[in-house]
Amino acid sequence: MPLDLHRIDDRLIHGQVVVGWGQPLELRVIVLVDDEVAGSEWEQDLYRMGVPPDMTVVFCTVADAVAQHATFVADARHAMLLTGDIDTMARLCAELPAIRRVNLGGIHHKPGRHQRLRYVFLADDEEQALRALAGRGVEITAQDLPSARPVPLAELLAGATSA
Amino acid sequence: MSSLSHPQPHVTPASLVGVAAPPLPLATRLRIVIRLFAIQASWNYEVLMGSGIGFCVEPALRLLPGGQGGEAYRAALARQSQYFNAHPYLAAIAVGALARAELEGQPPARIERFRTALCGPLGSVGDRLVWVGLLPTASWFALVLFGLGVGAPGCVLAFLLLFNVAHVALRLWGLERGWRAGLGVAQSLAHPLLREGPTRLARLGTFLSGVAVPLVIARLVGDSLAASAIAVAVALGGAGVLVYLHGRVEGWRIALVVAVAALAFLLVRHA
Numbered sequence: 433m434p435l436d437l438h439r440i441d442d443r444l445i446h447g448q449v450v451v452g453w454g455q456p457l458e459l460r461v462i463v464l465v466d467d468e469v470a471g472s473e474w475e476q477d478l479y480r481m482g483v484p485p486d487m488t489v490v491f492c493t494v495a496d497a498v499a500q501h502a503t504f505v506a507d508a509r510h511a512m513l514l515t516g517d518i519d520t521m522a523r524l525c526a527e528l529p530a531i532r533r534v535n536l537g538g539i540h541h542k543p544g545r546h547q548r549l550r551y552v553f554l555a556d557d558e559e560q561a562l563r564a565l566a567g568r569g570v571e572i573t574a575q576d577l578p579s580a581r582p583v584p585l586a587e588l589l590a591g592a593t594s595a
Numbered sequence: 596m597s598s599l600s601h602p603q604p605h606v607t608p609a610s611l612v613g614v615a616a617p618p619l620p621l622a623t624r625l626r627i628v629i630r631l632f633a634i635q636a637s638w639n640y641e642v643l644m645g646s647g648i649g650f651c652v653e654p655a656l657r658l659l660p661g662g663q664g665g666e667a668y669r670a671a672l673a674r675q676s677q678y679f680n681a682h683p684y685l686a687a688i689a690v691g692a693l694a695r696a697e698l699e700g701q702p703p704a705r706i707e708r709f710r711t712a713l714c715g716p717l718g719s720v721g722d723r724l725v726w727v728g729l730l731p732t733a734s735w736f737a738l739v740l741f742g743l744g745v746g747a748p749g750c751v752l753a754f755l756l757l758f759n760v761a762h763v764a765l766r767l768w769g770l771e772r773g774w775r776a777g778l779g780v781a782q783s784l785a786h787p788l789l790r791e792g793p794t795r796l797a798r799l800g801t802f803l804s805g806v807a808v809p810l811v812i813a814r815l816v817g818d819s820l821a822a823s824a825i826a827v828a829v830a831l832g833g834a835g836v837l838v839y840l841h842g843r844v845e846g847w848r849i850a851l852v853v854a855v856a857a858l859a860f861l862l863v864r865h866a
Contacts, residue, residue, distance in 0.1 A: 477781035482715035
């Protein structure tokens with residue numbers, strides 16, 4: 433499937449996405465789903481600066497992404513769909529049963545969040561949202577880079593916490 | 596990331612740079628420049644370079660209404676010390692732009708989104724410009740000098756001078772560009788230095804490597820046929836091993852083994 437990865441990463445477009453996943457998956461398109469960025473030209477300008485010339489960034493609201501998801505899947509170019517938070521991905525999954533797997537790529541420290549992995553910090557309501565998503569049959573794993581071991585959600589949430 | 600339940604109106608870059616910022620006093624500028632050299636000193640897995648950004652922006656925040664320790668100062672310092680990641684040298688652009696955004700009194704939610712959006716481009720452009728461009732090019736330049744007969748201390752000095760002058764200049768330039776552009780800094784990132792620089796430096800580095808390798812080998816092993824044949828055989832064998840190890844062993848382990856082997860060779864040779 434050309435839409436190879438559905439990833440949650442609060443840094444959105446950065447080196448791990450562009451190089452870490454971009455090169456092995458031969459990504460040519462990044463579908464960035466964020467209601468605010470989709471309406472903010474200066475943010476789009478900045479995110480476009482972070483990708484090489486042969487990579488295209490498509491900025492979508494959740495509604496746009498739902499409407500165009502089948503088009504992205506049918507596209508011959510390899511693509512990654514990226515959201516900045518769990519809520520956006522959960523809204524997409526609710527509308528798109530075709531999303532069977534979700535990758536937690538980076539959710540960083542903020543007041544109220546507990547550390548689960550070096551690159552995953554979760555608040556209680558975010559953990560519940562992930563459990564609900566898994567309950568609907570979506571396979572959730574944390575994996576920052578392709579060379580790292582994918583950590584299943586159950587293992588992630590069972591791990592030791594540190595504030 | 597701020598909540599999606601508070602969508603912001605569409606904002607064009609022109610409206611982001613039109614606000615007059617107060618002039619940045621020379622003393623403040625100097626404090627920031629000195630602090631830029633310690634931007635990674637408190638690097639950690641929780642906020643990465645975030646506290647470093649807060650440390651570097653802090654002298655400018657003293658100019659906020661209420662001064663050092665005031666309410667605006669404390670809120671801005673807390674905001675600027677949150678998670679941030681970028682290339683340490685190009686982070687100077689972020690420091691300048693964020694200081695300007697804070698002193699212009701931009702809304703906190705907008706500043707936070709701006710910080711998030713800056714990490715990606717400053718990281719990827721910086722990696723390509725410095726780690727893939729400047730560092731190898733400066734190293735190959737020093738090796739060319741060695742191949743041409745310059746003594747070892749001279750080569751090391753040339754490398755240190757070239758690399759350090761370049762990165763100090765990059766930091767000073769970045770701080771100035773960021774401060775001038777504020778939230779409209781995307782246009783600065785389209786500057787030829789950042790757009791064309793990585794590719795041109797990488798090309799220059801590749802060219803210098805082609806010049807340096809034969810010169811260095813000639814100086815090390817002499818120009819007898821037997822010595823040259825041994826050097827070529829070692830190079831071919833090494834290339835074969837590298838191709839085999841690619842993807843099997845991490846690069847830094849290979850580099851460590853090669854460095855130790857080179858040291859051992861030198862010790863044996865001079866014993």
